[in-house]
Amino acid sequence: MNKVNPFFEKNAIGVDRWASVDDYSPKPYDKLKVSPYTKTRVILMNGTEFEQNWFLHQFSRNCNNNDLRREIAMIRRHEQQQQKTISGLKPLDENNLETTISYEQLAIDLTAILARHVKDDYVKNALNFALLEDFDHLYRYANLLETEQGTDANMLTGGYTEITPGRPTIAEPRHPFDEINRHIADEIADPFTKLVVGIITAAEQQTLNYYMNIAGFHPTENGKRLYNEIAMIEEQHVTEYGSLMDTTCSWLENWLMHEYTECYLYYSCYVDESDKDIKNIFYQHYLQECGHLQYVAELLQKYEGKPWQALYPCGGDFPELLHFEGNIDYIRGVLAKTVNYTRHNEDYTTIDRLPDKANYYKYQKANIKKVESLPSHKVIVDHIKKFGSDYRFETKHNPVTALQDRTTDNTNVGRKKS
DSSP states (O other), X not given: OXXXXXXXXXXXXXXXXXXXXXXXXXXXXXXXXXXXXXXXXXXXXXXXXXXXXXXXXXXXXXXXXXXXXXXXXXXXXXXXXXXXXXXXXXXXXXXXXXXXXXXXXXXXXXXXHHHHHOOOHHHHHHHHHHHHHHHHHHHHHHHXXXXXXXXXXXXXXXXXXXXXXXXXXXXXXXXXXXXXXXXXXXXXXOHXXXXXXXXXXXXXXXXXXXXXXXXXXXXXXXXHHHHHHHXXXXXXXXXXXHTTSOTTSOHHHHHHHHHHHHHHHHHHHHHHOOOHHHHHHHHHHHHHHHHHHHHHHHHHHHHHOOOGGGXXXXXXXXXXXXXXXXXXXXXXXXXHHHTTEEEETTEEEEGGGXXXXXXXXXXXXXXXXXXXXXXXXXXXXXXXXXXXXXXXXXXXXXXXXXXXXXXXXXXXXXXXXX
């Protein structure tokens, strides 16, 4: 494929063109016909738009130049219209728990794909670590889905993603001090690393926001509590990923990188998408984002005297595009090797090597009063009582021997020393 560079996109749509209400009220996808990865792409771009919108709100609130704030407000209005369009693609007959399965499939496969391709080992470790936790979340929600609605989660994920225990959710609550990573300053030679960090932070943030907003609307108390429990883990993930971001950039530099990320993702989704109508929306949004990017590049030059090439010294061509695919073998390998990992300040270690007085144990003790009442544990117990075993979709036995028993929920792996 020829190189694509959004800074030189000739068909970029100018910022003087506006959408109407009709334009951002598209025909929703058919949940029974579209690819599972169509749903994940819609969620990803919804989260990307949300990140851009709220970044620009924070930029405006920290800017004392009203001329620049007007420029920010103009681009943000375009971003809001795009977000409404993407959000409108979700059909009315797709309930919140079904959508949740797609959220977790996105978290799993997106994280695995980025981990496979990023060169920075520290960022790769951060991705692999949280990957196993989102992997376990899918397993918990899938059990809740079958228990409450009789729906087979694999019918939603299309067999692309295994559904089996990961690092148990009970092992995941950690002290806030242990969620802060080292940031990736001075990574100018590898813009892809910054791209990866921006993408995964936006995606996890979208999951956090979704769970926070729908938890109170779930029809059962245990489901409601499960959303709240997992939303707290998503808060940890957003903190972990967000702390990786380059803290040396100015607000305008950060804005330019946000626009570039949107261009990259919309073009990747356009190339990858199989639904004709949604494919067209992704392409139109790509052209709009190219217009934003080129406009912000001018603002960076105007207000800071800095060319966009200072951030993209290699020229701004897109790296390898994001392509959604199954990652079963990769995830099984990470699970087998790192299920017993935890965090200690900015580093990763095994639970066996964690000091007895570590903050992890203090927070676990405060956070988990009774194991048997923990929602993530109870949804598995309830499923076993109803069906005789937990719900899984596996290509072969779980690679962790301690997680292979389908008649009990293991609450020690990744949490207690062996």
